[in-house]
Amino acid sequence: MRLILNVIWLIFGGLWLALGYLLAALICFVLIITIPFGFASLRIALYALWPFGRTIVDKPGTRPGALIGNIVWIIVAGIWLALGHIVSAVAMAITIIGIPLALANLKMVPISLMPLGKEIVPVDQPNPATDTYFGAAR
Template structure:
C-alpha cells in the first residue's frame, strides 16, 4: 500500500514539492552561513519525494545551535512553507483518493517549521535505540 501511495504522491505533487525544496537548498548553499539550512532543505526534499513509510524523529543530544537556526528558519521560510502545505493539503483533500495525500502533506508541516535537529527514518526504525542493529 505504501508503494501505491508513494507513486500517487510522486505524480500528483511530490516531485514538484521536492524540486522546490531542492531549489531552496541550492540557494542556501551559495552562502557559507546558510549551509545548515541547505542540508535541512535537502533532507526535506528527499522526504517529499517518498513520504509514506518514513517519519520524522528528533536527533539525540542537546542542540542549542539548532534552536537558534530553527528560530531564524521559521521567521524566514517556515511560516510560508507551512501555509503552502496547508493550502496544498486542503486542495488534495477534496477527493477521497487525495485524503491520504493531504494527511502526508500535513505531516510535513512540523519539519518544514523546525527542520534543524530532526532526522527522517523509516517507520520501522522509529522506536529502535540509537546504535542498535536493525
C-alpha cells in the same frame, strides 16, 4: 500500499514540493553562511518525494544551536514551505483518494517549520529518542 501511495503522491504534489525544497537549498548554499539549512532542506526534499514508509523523529540530546537555527529558518523559508504544504493538503483533501496524501502533507508541516534537530527514518526503524520499536518498549 506504500508504493501506490508514494507514486500517487509523487505525481500529484510530491515533485512540486520537493522542487520548492531544492530551491530553498540552492538559495541556502549560495549564501554560504546558511549551508546547514541547505543540507536540512535537501533531506526534506528527499522526504517530500517519497514520504510513505518514513517518519520524523527528534535527534537525541539537547541542541541549543538547532533552536536558534530553527528560528532563523522559520523567518527565511519555513513559513513559505509550510504554507505550500497546507495549500497542497487542502487541495488533496477534496477527494477521498487524496485524504491520505493530505494527511501526509500536514505531517510535513512541523519539519518544514523546524528542520534542525530532526531525523527522517524508516517507519520500521527503532526511535532512538524513546527507544521503542513499532510502539512497544524493548
